[in-house]
Amino acid sequence: MHATIQKPIDEISKYLRSGEGVFVIGCDNCAAKCHSGGIPETREMAERLKGSGVNIIGWCVPQPPGVSLCKLANTKRVLQEEYGEQVKAADSFLVLACGQGFHTVMDATDGGVVHPGCDTIFGGETVTDNFITEYCSLCGECIVEYTGGLCPVTLCAKSLLNGPCGGAKNGKCEVDRNRDCGWQLIYERLRMLGRLDEMDKYVMPKNNSRWSRPRSLTIGEGEATFRSLSGERRVASHT
Amino acid sequence: MSQLTQALEIGKFVVTGEIGPPKGVVLDKCLHDAEMLRDYVTAINVTDLQSAVMRIGSLAVSARLVERGLEPVYQLTCRDRNRLALQSELLSAWALGIENVLCLTGDHPALGDHIEAKPVYDLDSVQLLKAASSLNQGYDMAGHELESVPSFFLGAVVTPGAEPLEPQVIKMKKKIEAGARFFQTQAVYEPEKFERFMSQVQGFKVPVIAGIVILKSVAMAKFMNSNVAGISVPEAIILEMEETKKDDRKKKAVEIVARIIRQVKPFCQGVHIMPLGWDDLIPEIINQAELGLQVRTRRAEE
Numbered sequence: 001m002h003a004t005i006q007k008p009i010d011e012i013s014k015y016l017r018s019g020e021g022v023f024v025i026g027c028d029n030c031a032a033k034c035h036s037g038g039i040p041e042t043r044e045m046a047e048r049l050k051g052s053g054v055n056i057i058g059w060c061v062p063q064p065p066g067v068s069l070c071k072l073a074n075t076k077r078v079l080q081e082e083y084g085e086q087v088k089a090a091d092s093f094l095v096l097a098c099g100q101g102f103h104t105v106m107d108a109t110d111g112g113v114v115h116p117g118c119d120t121i122f123g124g125e126t127v128t129d130n131f132i133t134e135y136c137s138l139c140g141e142c143i144v145e146y147t148g149g150l151c152p153v154t155l156c157a158k159s160l161l162n163g164p165c166g167g168a169k170n171g172k173c174e175v176d177r178n179r180d181c182g183w184q185l186i187y188e189r190l191r192m193l194g195r196l197d198e199m200d201k202y203v204m205p206k207n208n209s210r211w212s213r214p215r216s217l218t219i220g221e222g223e224a225t226f227r228s229l230s231g232e233r234r235v236a237s238h239t
Numbered sequence: 240m241s242q243l244t245q246a247l248e249i250g251k252f253v254v255t256g257e258i259g260p261p262k263g264v265v266l267d268k269c270l271h272d273a274e275m276l277r278d279y280v281t282a283i284n285v286t287d288l289q290s291a292v293m294r295i296g297s298l299a300v301s302a303r304l305v306e307r308g309l310e311p312v313y314q315l316t317c318r319d320r321n322r323l324a325l326q327s328e329l330l331s332a333w334a335l336g337i338e339n340v341l342c343l344t345g346d347h348p349a350l351g352d353h354i355e356a357k358p359v360y361d362l363d364s365v366q367l368l369k370a371a372s373s374l375n376q377g378y379d380m381a382g383h384e385l386e387s388v389p390s391f392f393l394g395a396v397v398t399p400g401a402e403p404l405e406p407q408v409i410k411m412k413k414k415i416e417a418g419a420r421f422f423q424t425q426a427v428y429e430p431e432k433f434e435r436f437m438s439q440v441q442g443f444k445v446p447v448i449a450g451i452v453i454l455k456s457v458a459m460a461k462f463m464n465s466n467v468a469g470i471s472v473p474e475a476i477i478l479e480m481e482e483t484k485k486d487d488r489k490k491k492a493v494e495i496v497a498r499i500i501r502q503v504k505p506f507c508q509g510v511h512i513m514p515l516g517w518d519d520l521i522p523e524i525i526n527q528a529e530l531g532l533q534v535r536t537r538r539a540e541e
Contacts (some may be wrong), residue, residue: 069481106357157347158358165344166398166425169468175349188408199409202247202416205322205366205380 001125003132004036004118009048012094016054023083023090024049024059024117025105027069027077027097032061033126036118037069037096045096045117058086059217069101087112140210140228146198147188153206155182161203184224242310242339243282244392246509247295247421247446253509254530255312255423256280257447258519262294266303273309275518280524282339284423286311291318291351296472298332305336316345321361322370326379327372331514333389341394341423342367342414347487358450365413368393386487393414395419397447398429398469399436408439415445423511425469426452428476430502446508451500453492453517453524493520497527504528 016022022045032038039061046059062069062078069075079087087183089147090112095102098120106114137154142150143161153159157175166185167174171184212229219237226233242421246253256276258269273283283304301311312390313332320328323355332340344364348359362370379386381491393416399408428451430457437447453472455459457480459470476495483491500510510530514521 030439058373135405137359157349158344158360158363159359160363162413164406165364166401166407167344167346167468168401169466170402174468175347183406184403187403194403196409199406200412202365202413205362206359 001033001123001132002030002100002135003121003124004031004034004098005097005121006036006041006045006096007116009045009052011104012045012115012117013049013052013054016049016094019055021055021089021091022049022094022115023057023086023092024094025069025079025098026065026095027064027101028061029068031069031097031101031118032066033216034132037101039062042096045094049094057090058083062123065176069095069097070104070162072104072107075101075104079105079108106223139206140215141205141207141228146201146203147186148193148198150182150186150189152182155180155185157182161206163199174180182199202220240390241282241402242311243339243394243421246281247354250508251446252281252504252530253281253446254508254525255284255511256512257284257286257513257520258300259286260295260297260300260467261290262292264295266295266300266397268437270303270307273304273307275311276521277455277523280390281509282312284314284341287316287323287343287345288319288351289346291353291356292347293351293353297428298337299518300330301332301337302335306339310339312339312341315367316343317357317360317364317367318348319356319363321359325362325367326374329374329391330385331388333391338390339392339394340371341396342371342419343426344458345377345465347495356404364395365473367394367433368417374409375418392420393418394421394423394480396424397422398425398439399433399449400425400429400469400470400471403526404436404439409442412443415443417448418466419445421446421448421508423448424450426450426463426467426513427503428499430499432505434494434506448509448511449500449503450512450513451496452513453496453520454480455492455515455517456488476532489517490522491498492517496520497524500524500528500530524536 018232024039024042027041042061046056050056060083062075067074092107094115095105096117102116107230108202123138124132124134126132133153136151151177154162157173166183168184171181173179173181190198209229218225223234224237245412258272259271285301287296301313304311342364344447348354371391371393374389375391375510377385397411398407457477460477463470464472
């Protein structure tokens, strides 16, 4: 899940030039779940902007139900076939979705002018319908085998790999005394699992070249290829 | 070989002090503070953007101490520099005559005065120690050979009052394996707790220098109790301070600190006194704690 939160409407209004014809686009997957760009939010954004004098050409949340805006083929089909006339008439597109969905609209409209209507805040677990939280930082080099399945890159404010700093008090982190110390959680879990010896092992510094952006994944016949500054990593995949 | 290395190697009970670089470019005040410590300490820690507050760097101030014949413990944190900068700073430090390095994680920028800064932490303190040890062996982290080689005396920190203590002890062991040859601790106010900690780490056979922070007021003690990790000033000490007349506050501060030093002395290899501006109390603390003068640090003219 890519978690998103809407930008303030005053900020969005500043992006739009006088008389600009705007088509508003949401996402029926992650943004819908975050209530930042589903059908009700996209309709409401279009209506509020229209009410404040913006030239709204129309709005849509590409279907079928639950589909992600970041699936280019679907988004392109919907925008060019189902909303072809409005898309042609629009000067720009306001996207209520994550940064990937945002760029998908740019591709689907052959390089149209796109405005971000949301901030993309993190990739997270949908713990309940009302709570999403971050357990992975997408670093490209998973080390949770050694930390009881809890990622210190994400759960520790300093992303420390070899144990806690001296800043935790009563199990809470120095940056926010309401937040659990990630290493306290890791320590307790390893102890519970009877695998505390994992904490004795030296963990090497991260290979940040695997965290270099932009990265890509190509899924080919029988193999998948990950490309980053660390080079190409090819693995066999099921065909 | 630094005097701190020598003193610890021969098993001398050492005293180290600490100064904080200013937010500005004039060093008179902090060099004066260092000068006050000259006859009483073996080495002086120089903090690295303490509490994540932007100020002049520990490298420049450490170098100025070297120039004056005072021995610095150069503090280097992982907060603000990636592995290129950390290794380069270490080489610079050696070229400026700095031998003792204390490798720390560093307080998070959220605690300081530039809360929007990017926290770096490319390395953690264990990895930094390993990188510095590698430089001592003539290689950088990428395995490339250095043209000339430093010989740092590497130290690290530990929090004896942490609860739970076990993760701290595990990390302490990793720091030793990574090359830490001495430890300085978070402030100690509970000698019994400290003794228990020392009995757990005795087998590590690495000198531990107990942290001593001068208690300036009841408010400070209470603030540390609720905000600073691993510190708990016992109620008895707070009561003792509350019952002291304002004019006698400094006298009482000396008495408390000297007593703690006498109590922890049998279990550790030295004390690290952080005077927080009350540097003038150091001679009397040393006197009341019965520590005597330290190895006199070299004077520039010698």
